[in-house]
Amino acid sequence: MKLELDKMTDVDLASLISAAMAEWALRRPHVADTEVITRVPAKPKSIVVHEPSEAEKDFVLRLKTKIKSGTYVKASERQAAAEITARYPAWAKLQKLPTTPSAGDWKRAAAYYGFTAASEK
Numbered sequence: 001m002k003l004e005l006d007k008m009t010d011v012d013l014a015s016l017i018s019a020a021m022a023e024w025a026l027r028r029p030h031v032a033d034t035e036v037i038t039r040v041p042a043k044p045k046s047i048v049v050h051e052p053s054e055a056e057k058d059f060v061l062r063l064k065t066k067i068k069s070g071t072y073v074k075a076s077e078r079q080a081a082a083e084i085t086a087r088y089p090a091w092a093k094l095q096k097l098p099t100t101p102s103a104g105d106w107k108r109a110a111a112y113y114g115f116t117a118a119s120e121k
Contacts, residue, residue, distance in 0.1 A: 049090045056084045068113045073106055
């Protein structure tokens with residue numbers, strides 16, 4: 001027996017599908033008895049990060065702005081920033097800041113932010 005589905009009306013097709021699903025459920029009783037699993041979203045994790053004082057944050061973030069713009073950061077400024085970021089390493093990591101006074105680390109940070117010094121050709 002071949003059904004011509006393209007010639008059936010929408011109502012007839014819907015009732016055929018419904019009857020077929022009911023028959024399928026009767027043939028597979030274990031499928032109807034399975035428990036329903038509902039997904040519950042996990043609670044967002046709270047991350048506590050200790051931050052420096054407002055003055056220290058302003059100082060360090062000003063240096064971050066300097067390296068983003070390609071301005072030279074003095075050794076004394078790098079040293080002061082390293083002392084601050086040593087006390088607040090998690091905060092420094094979130095800010096993607098160098099944590100040492102090494103000029104190489106600050107150059108890598110400048111490269112990370114997309115600034116590279118012009119070279120002579």
